[in-house]
Amino acid sequence: MIQTIAFYMFAVVLITSGALTILSRNPVHSVLWLILAFFNAAGLMLLLGAEFIAMLLVIVYVGAVAVLFLFVVMMLDIDFAELRAGFVRYLPVGVLLAVVLAAQLVFALGAWYVGGVQLAGRLAPVDPSVSNIQAVGELLYTRYAFLFEAAGIILLVAMIGAIVLTNRPRTGVRRQDVSAQNGRRPEDATRLAKPGVGEGVEL
Amino acid sequence: MTASDFILIAPELVLILGGLALLLVAAFAGDKVSGVVNALAALVFAGAIVALTITAQPGAWAFSGTVRIDSFSTYAKYLIFAAGIVILALAPRFYEREGYRSEYPVLILFASLGMAIMVSASDLMTLYIGLELQSLSAYVLASFTRTDSRSSEAGLKYFVLGALASGMLLYGISLLYGFTGTTSFDGIANAFGPEPGLGLLFGLVFVVSGLAFKISAVPFHMWTPDVYEGAPTPVTAFFASAPKVAAVALLTRLCVEALPFGAPAWQQIIAFMAIASMLLGAVGAIGQRNIKRLLAYSSIANVGFILIGLAAAGNEGAREGAVTSVLFYLTVYLVMTLGSFLAVLQLRTADGRMVEDMAGLSGLWKTRPGLATAIAIFMFSLAGIPPLFGFWPKLLVFQAAVDANMLPLAVIGAIASVIGAFYYLRIIKVMWFDPPAEEAFPIEGGAMERGLIAVAAAYVSVLGFALIGPLTAASTTAAASIL
Numbered sequence: 001m002i003q004t005i006a007f008y009m010f011a012v013v014l015i016t017s018g019a020l021t022i023l024s025r026n027p028v029h030s031v032l033w034l035i036l037a038f039f040n041a042a043g044l045m046l047l048l049g050a051e052f053i054a055m056l057l058v059i060v061y062v063g064a065v066a067v068l069f070l071f072v073v074m075m076l077d078i079d080f081a082e083l084r085a086g087f088v089r090y091l092p093v094g095v096l097l098a099v100v101l102a103a104q105l106v107f108a109l110g111a112w113y114v115g116g117v118q119l120a121g122r123l124a125p126v127d128p129s130v131s132n133i134q135a136v137g138e139l140l141y142t143r144y145a146f147l148f149e150a151a152g153i154i155l156l157v158a159m160i161g162a163i164v165l166t167n168r169p170r171t172g173v174r175r176q177d178v179s180a181q182n183g184r185r186p187e188d189a190t191r192l193a194k195p196g197v198g199e200g201v202e203l
Numbered sequence: 204m205t206a207s208d209f210i211l212i213a214p215e216l217v218l219i220l221g222g223l224a225l226l227l228v229a230a231f232a233g234d235k236v237s238g239v240v241n242a243l244a245a246l247v248f249a250g251a252i253v254a255l256t257i258t259a260q261p262g263a264w265a266f267s268g269t270v271r272i273d274s275f276s277t278y279a280k281y282l283i284f285a286a287g288i289v290i291l292a293l294a295p296r297f298y299e300r301e302g303y304r305s306e307y308p309v310l311i312l313f314a315s316l317g318m319a320i321m322v323s324a325s326d327l328m329t330l331y332i333g334l335e336l337q338s339l340s341a342y343v344l345a346s347f348t349r350t351d352s353r354s355s356e357a358g359l360k361y362f363v364l365g366a367l368a369s370g371m372l373l374y375g376i377s378l379l380y381g382f383t384g385t386t387s388f389d390g391i392a393n394a395f396g397p398e399p400g401l402g403l404l405f406g407l408v409f410v411v412s413g414l415a416f417k418i419s420a421v422p423f424h425m426w427t428p429d430v431y432e433g434a435p436t437p438v439t440a441f442f443a444s445a446p447k448v449a450a451v452a453l454l455t456r457l458c459v460e461a462l463p464f465g466a467p468a469w470q471q472i473i474a475f476m477a478i479a480s481m482l483l484g485a486v487g488a489i490g491q492r493n494i495k496r497l498l499a500y501s502s503i504a505n506v507g508f509i510l511i512g513l514a515a516a517g518n519e520g521a522r523e524g525a526v527t528s529v530l531f532y533l534t535v536y537l538v539m540t541l542g543s544f545l546a547v548l549q550l551r552t553a554d555g556r557m558v559e560d561m562a563g564l565s566g567l568w569k570t571r572p573g574l575a576t577a578i579a580i581f582m583f584s585l586a587g588i589p590p591l592f593g594f595w596p597k598l599l600v601f602q603a604a605v606d607a608n609m610l611p612l613a614v615i616g617a618i619a620s621v622i623g624a625f626y627y628l629r630i631i632k633v634m635w636f637d638p639p640a641e642e643a644f645p646i647e648g649g650a651m652e653r654g655l656i657a658v659a660a661a662y663v664s665v666l667g668f669a670l671i672g673p674l675t676a677a678s679t680t681a682a683a684s685i686l
Binding site: 142143144145146147150151153154156157158160161164165168 | 204208212219226265266267269270304306309310313316320326328329332333335336339340342343346347349358
């Protein structure tokens with residue numbers, strides 16, 4: 001019962017926040033909706049008994065979104081004074097959202113303790129005595145080793161692409177030369193001066 | 204995971220190790236050695252072909268059933284690697300002016316690796332990883348000429364639409380997985396059984412849509428003309444050749460191996476896409492003045508013809524002949540397309556500017572008779588006019604459609620061929636009967652490219668008919684191995 005309620009709650013909030021991510025005009029709001037969507041997706045994963053993936057979603061994606069948020073803030077011309085102006089006015093809505101999130105947390109944990117949702121037509125049922133991380137680890141480097149390595153090549157191609165498309169030889173760049181730095185002696189850099197009284201230092 | 208797994212994927216290993224080694228060379232020696240890197244990359248492809256020949260298997264699984272090595276995948280890999288060599292052969296001269304960069308051959312190697320993984324996929328995850336490796340390399344290649352705004356635009360457009368297609372594909376994959384609990388093709392076929400439900404239908408529609416984007420079948424073709432026009436010409440040649448082979452082979456394997464019980468559903472979808480692609484490809488090309496855009500529409504139309512064969516494979520009785528016709532068509536299409544692009548790359552003025560406008564071709568018969576004859580052969584062949592070899596695969600797919608009781612599909616295909624013949628013939632009219640253009644295209648260097656054009660032209664001309672025997676035998680064996 002609690003699982004069903006929790007599922008529909010997470011699903012509805014996930015779809016709504018997903019839609020609002022692309023519909024809201026303010027990019028900062030979009031990012032916030034995206035974070036909410038990730039939290040709810042993590043909740044759904046928890047219902048499936050995949051607590052490891054749920055944690056990954058929160059740690060990796062929400063963390064990545066925080067960085068994305070930073071980029072949005074840096075690259076767009078947003079007047080934060082204007083955004084903050086309505087703080088008191090929007091406070092009730094904010095508190096409501098916080099309450100909803102807290103309630104979701106309670107539901108998710110409750111549903112998780114009761115046990116995962118039963119999926120129809122499972123060919124390969126999960127062994128309940130094995131923890132998530134162990135199950136993933138046992139498969140990742142054995143059964144799916146080739147795919148894992150191929151995924152590594154994809155990331156390598158992404159890196160090559162980013163460098164090829166953006167890196168260009170620049171002129172007039174001052175590069176660090178470690179040996180020149182180490183080979184520099186004190187007498188090259190400093191000079192003892194003995195100015196006369198009332199004359200000051202000549203540089 | 205044993206040594207035999209690694210032996211089975213030897214061609215892929217050659218590509219991976221060769222690509223990584225050349226990447227190191229490219230990173231340390233820079234663009235000074237780009238010519239050497241290019242030649243070595245071609246050598247890596249040759250090595251992969253040798254490895255493929257040595258380790259070919261009539262049917263084997265590697266890595267716990269995620270990778271399938273059989274005659275079908277071997278056939279497709281031969282096509283892909285051969286296309287890779289041709290693509291590398293035509294690149295350095297094109298980039299001569301702005302400076303050839305040594306990452307280009309490395310990216311072609313990795314893209315081909317992705318395609319090799321695609322055609323060997325017997326698991327939805329292998330499918331996705333291969334597809335993504337190929338696509339990601341393709342996005343970078345499309346915007347490889349950084350200084351050209353059209354190239355950057357093409358790359359960005361391709362990337363955004365490709366990401367959308369990947370999203371659709373992943374959604375379909377997650378549905379299929381959710382309803383069956385497995386990602387392997389055989390497992391999906393077993394889980395659904397002869398009474399597939401709505402779950403299969405939804406998953407199938409999304410997966411097929413995602414793949415249709417990659418082969419630019421109508422209605423997922425919108426990106427094609429823009430990307431083909433904007434991307435550097437060797438990259439366009441690449442897009443039109445090897446990835447099409449890989450994606451069509453992948454789609455065929457997916458439909459036949461994973462979704463045999465969904466055949467009535469995917470047959471309808473693919474028949475619709477075939478009709479729409481043939482007609483739109485034929486009609487859309489009529490107004491084009493840019494040769495690359497024209498070839499883009501031509502490739503859309505050709506994909507439509509290939510899909511006729513795949514649609515016919517939906518009928519259990521006609522399946523083997525239909526898949527054979529798809530493979531045969533792909534082989535001939537590859538040579539016709541690469542030949543056309545090789546010829547287009549010859550349209551270079553004395554100061555090294557590439558001519559893409561069709562008016563630039565006028566009177567080519569007077570200035571470069573050999574080139575004009577080659578282009579004429581490619582165009583007649585693409586149009587499927589009988590004495591030339593391009594006619595034969597079209598006949599095969601129509602035959603497959605008739606065998607599968609899909610006569611209307613074959614009739615519409617024939618009508619679309621006639622409409623399509625109009626714009627192919629117009630190119631020939633421009634070359635033969637219009638007064639010569641002011642710009643001349645001097646012959647200088649590039650003996651290898653002219654040799655390749657001659658070989659391709661000989662292959663798609665009447666001479667190709669001599670190859671029907673071995674090609675039919677090879678494609679029939681390949682088709683039989685996935686049934």
